[in-house]
Amino acid sequence: MIFEFTTAPGFDFITFFARHINATVRDNFMELPSTMGEGYVRKVGFGSDFKLTIHHYTLKEDLIIKRNPSPDTNSVRTFFFYNTNQELEVKYEYEANVPFSQKNNASILLSTNDLKSEIRFPANSNIHYAVIAVAADRLRTLLSIENPNSTIKTITGANASFLFFESLDTEMQLLLKNIVSVDMNNSMSNFFVQIKVQELMYLLFRKLSLRENTTFKSINSNDAEKLLFIRNKIIDDLSTPPVIGELAAISAMSETKLKQLFKQTFGDTIYSYYQKARMEEAAFLLKQAKHSVSQVGYELGFSNLSHFSRLFEKQYGVTPKKFSYTA
Incomplete structure (x- = not known):
């Protein structure tokens, strides 16, 4: 209907x-x-x-x-x-x-x-x-x-x-x-x-109110649709970091325009948004799926588990191992 x-x-x-x-x-x-x-x-x-x-x-x-x-x-x-x-x-x-x-x-x-x-x-x-x-x-x-x-x-x-x-x-x-x-x-x-x-x-x-002050640019319906598509493209595979040039080509925007409109719409840079989504998925896998720390790190594309632990602790205040114990 x-x-x-x-x-x-x-x-x-x-x-x-x-x-x-x-x-x-x-x-x-x-x-x-x-x-x-x-x-x-x-x-x-x-x-x-x-x-x-x-x-x-x-x-x-x-x-x-x-x-x-x-x-x-x-x-x-x-x-x-x-x-x-x-x-x-x-x-x-x-x-x-x-x-x-x-x-x-x-x-x-x-x-x-x-x-x-x-x-x-x-x-x-x-x-x-x-x-x-x-x-x-x-x-x-x-x-x-x-x-x-x-x-x-x-x-x-x-x-x-x-x-x-x-x-x-x-x-x-x-x-x-x-x-x-x-x-x-x-x-x-x-x-x-x-x-x-x-x-x-x-x-x-x-x-x-916590978003940074930026110069606002009006968007149209086409821009809005592309931004939502790019957002989902980024988090579709959290084991692979986003490549700005590829995303710009997909969206038919210049890299400058894409980066500006993305941050304006979602409140974060493309890479920072990706990393936060990555850590949120890690928390979900540790808490809900009961995966091990090494398994989660592997699934999210980390070759260095120490790096994964540092990023996770930066976002959640505890290491993935401690988080999994308290989950």
Whole structure:
């Protein structure tokens, strides 16, 4: 199934989506028809310029949601929180889909509404995601940061086209789970959810505030799609270091442009992002898969285990051996 829409002032996703699938919305809650799957979509509003939409369902067939560019609503900032064991695919142009989340299946995308996007939700998967839409003015008032860095200035400013990517850490995952599980029949539930959503945004912007100040460059849909593709290319094989020249050729960008846009979008240089992902995978293999230190080092392409131990300790504060004992 394909659902395509263009946002406009006053646009309400749940209303248009319900109309498309012949469902009924009651009290901002829509249950999926049994022919489509099982689950629901819920909207929680905190005023006309700030709302949360929760999606939680399992589909019988793939669902593709297409958002067309909408300069009329470019003052709205969209925060897309995704947490699942399945990969979600997203693209920003007409090229092949790329995984939204890989290795770490808990992620956040922030974007403006002037970027065309397409997201595919796979059938027979437990889909669990939330979308926060907030006007830039309201967001700026909520944050009330005296000296924001360039990233936060861009997000809360005007006339920018951007895509930012962040990981959804454990604290944020737990908070998101608590938001979804709130009993909305309680008279104070809306107020409670608003507080928790603001707490979630606080955790996100606390991470974004740590990014280095850089000169911002607007991106288009084609750039956004290529950056997500490059990100997944980097972490697809963590045993092999990325080669900037090869990635630049794949993305049809100059090396300078690729390095600048990658750091702007993901908050780190390509090589540093690769090394951090490498250590995160090492921690996962040690803790969840119960692999030995030497086995993990070999799987991640280290010929020198002492070098692996130094990098791991730098990121986690303990050696891989001690980490495996306490895991």
